[in-house]
Amino acid sequence: MVTRMKTRVTLDLDSEADARLHKLAALRGQETSRVVSDALALLDSLETDGPDLEEDVRRLQAFERTGQGVPLSDVKAWVRSWGTANELPPPNPRKLG
Secondary structure, three states, X not given: OOOOOOOOOOOOOOHHHHHHHHHXXXXXXXXXXXXXXXXXXXXXXXXXXXXXXXXXXXXXXHHHHHOEEXXXXXXXXXXXXXXXXXXXXXXXXXXXX
16 A cells, blocks of 8 residues: 555535535545545546547447447446445446437
8 A cells, every 4th residue: 555645735615516525425435635635636536647538439339239238327326436435336338229
């Protein structure tokens, strides 16, 4: 396990963003600082890696061929479980529609 040095940062959030942050933290059973750190890591991965358009096209073609996918509700439940005592396995694709 990698131990990282922590730094205290003050953020100015509007009341709506603050409420969303606290709701996400409560849903995930995590500290708000962890939710912000995870969000930054996700944003960084999008910025540095960029979209993989070829992969997107391949997945769309597979969906059009099979009709199988993972419902957004399943993905949301899985993501909410990350870092909790009851972490869910990745959802499996199934026939949609």
